[in-house]
Amino acid sequence: xxxxxxxxxxxxxxxxxxxxxxxxxxxxxxxxxxxxxxxxxxxxxxxxxxxxxxxxxxxxxxxxxxxxxxxxxxxxxxxxxxxxxxxxxxxxxxxxxxxxxxxxxxxxxxxxxxxxxxxxxxxxxxxxxxxxxxxxxxxxxxxxxxxxxxxxxxxxxxxxxxxxxxxxxxxxxxxxxxxxxxxxxxxxxxxxxxxxxxxxxxxxxxxxxxxxxxxxxxxxxxxxxxxxxxxxx
Numbered sequence: 001x002x003x004x005x006x007x008x009x010x011x012x013x014x015x016x017x018x019x020x021x022x023x024x025x026x027x028x029x030x031x032x033x034x035x036x037x038x039x040x041x042x043x044x045x046x047x048x049x050x051x052x053x054x055x056x057x058x059x060x061x062x063x064x065x066x067x068x069x070x071x072x073x074x075x076x077x078x079x080x081x082x083x084x085x086x087x088x089x090x091x092x093x094x095x096x097x098x099x100x101x102x103x104x105x106x107x108x109x110x111x112x113x114x115x116x117x118x119x120x121x122x123x124x125x126x127x128x129x130x131x132x133x134x135x136x137x138x139x140x141x142x143x144x145x146x147x148x149x150x151x152x153x154x155x156x157x158x159x160x161x162x163x164x165x166x167x168x169x170x171x172x173x174x175x176x177x178x179x180x181x182x183x184x185x186x187x188x189x190x191x192x193x194x195x196x197x198x199x200x201x202x203x204x205x206x207x208x209x210x211x212x213x214x215x216x217x218x219x220x221x222x223x224x225x226x227x228x229x230x231x232x233x
Contacts, residue, residue, distance in 0.1 A: 100222075
């Protein structure tokens with residue numbers, strides 16, 4: 001892995017396994033843009049604009065191949081107090097978090113029945129009301145459930161089952177921080193590596209906590225402590 005740090009001491013280029021991720025920051029260090037492959041993400045106070053192809057918004061168009069499609073920037077994620085709204089799928093997604101702010105479960109209620117269906121559930125549909133003398137024509141189908149995501153973590157943030165980060169547009173997970181394509185979490189001031197429980201750079205406030213390593217996370221006690229923005233061990 002190769003990282004390039006400009007004068008803000010934040011990585012503007014991360015090259016890992018021949019894949020390049022580029023970040024653009026404001027003068028105060030706030031990330032405003034991320035480029036990864038042909039995917040562009042713009043950040044605006046919690047709102048996310050993503051480069052989206054027209055076929056991504058239609059389940060029927062996704063079945064076909066459109067090699068000449070041109071992606072355009074569209075509003076994708078709208079933050080809410082309970083989770084977020086996915087503009088592309090037109091769904092409110094609700095996040096269940098633990099005491100450390102870790103997103104453990106994301107779910108929706110697409111049919112608005114007040115219940116959360118599992119990831120897949122069996123449903124029977126009939127073409128007319130039930131009549132004992134004339135049974136209706138019924139078909140049995142499997143429907144996609146309303147559970148969007150289930151996340152389980154090791155204490156230092158590594159997920160039990162790591163999957164591709166492109167499956168879900170909303171990638172805020174451990175401590176409520178955004179998981180990058182490189183496998184690191186963006187805390188704002190620093191990038192965190194959950195597989196080894198260490199930061200990518202030293203603590204900017206290391207002089208205030210000399211008993212601890214400037215690269216360790218949450219005083220090596222992630223069950224009781226978190227680092228809200230990466231500015232302190």
